[in-house]
Amino acid sequence: MNHPLRLLTMLALACTSACVACGTDEPLEPGREYVKDMIDSVPYDSFSPNPVLRDHKTLQPPAPGTLALGVEPFDYAATPEDALRAGRELTNPLTSTPESIARGDRVFHTVCYVCHGDRGAGDGPVIPRFPRPPSLTAAHAKGLPDGQLFHIITRGQGLMPSHAAQVRPDDRWRVIHYLRSLQAGAGGSP
Numbered sequence: 068m069n070h071p072l073r074l075l076t077m078l079a080l081a082c083t084s085a086c087v088a089c090g091t092d093e094p095l096e097p098g099r100e101y102v103k104d105m106i107d108s109v110p111y112d113s114f115s116p117n118p119v120l121r122d123h124k125t126l127q128p129p130a131p132g133t134l135a136l137g138v139e140p141f142d143y144a145a146t147p148e149d150a151l152r153a154g155r156e157l158t159n160p161l162t163s164t165p166e167s168i169a170r171g172d173r174v175f176h177t178v179c180y181v182c183h184g185d186r187g188a189g190d191g192p193v194i195p196r197f198p199r200p201p202s203l204t205a206a207h208a209k210g211l212p213d214g215q216l217f218h219i220i221t222r223g224q225g226l227m228p229s230h231a232a233q234v235r236p237d238d239r240w241r242v243i244h245y246l247r248s249l250q251a252g253a254g255g256s257p
């Protein structure tokens with residue numbers, strides 16, 4: 068290695084170690100900020116006070132009557148009356164196909180199975196530590212209209228909590244296709 072090259076290499080090494088050693092020996096020291104804008108946010112943060120807006124809040128509620136993109140309105144309260152009303156007013160918008168039943172099967176076995184069991188008999192792995200649900204192939208469940216089943220999944224019923232957060236609306240209708248196929252296959256069981 069000739070002389071100027073050696074000098075350059077040493078300089079480069081010195082620079083690198085200077086950069087790497089930005090912090091101090093004190094482990095509690097955060098070190099030096101060298102891309103300041105990446106550390107200190109320039110825009111107002113969601114929960115920071117805001118001098119520009121009238122209520123001084125950065126995060127604003129949506130305007131009344133607006134819906135977030137992708138959110139489907141479901142104008143039914145978590146009451147038995149609205150469950151019955153959903154049963155009268157709503158019909159399954161999806162056609163029952165082997166694919167939709169297969170998807171419903173998958174969702175059922177991911178979300179509902181723990182309580183309702185493999186074939187909907189109410190014998191999932193958490194039973195009897197959790198109160199036993201009625202059989203989904205019994206005459207009562209068979210007689211529930213699709214809209215009411217959709218309401219039960221969306222709003223919950225009695226001891227069963229809402230599953231709106233776990234199952235998106237189109238998948239709820241597919242689970243209903245699956246339940247119907249289970250009920251048909253289960254024939255006249257209890």
Ligand code: HEC
Pocket residue numbers: 175178179180181182183197198199200201202203207208216219220224225226227228230234242
């Ligand atoms: C944490 C346990 C649990 C999970 C998970 C659960 N359920 Fe339930 N389910 C119950 C219980 C308990 C009942 C009885 C509720 C009541 O009326 O008190 C019930 C009731 C029902 C009923 C009404 C049956 C009838 O004859 O009245 C349907 C339909 C139903 N569940 C479907 C589902 C579906 C579909 C899923 C999955 C998306 C699901 N459940 C997930 C516990 C659960």
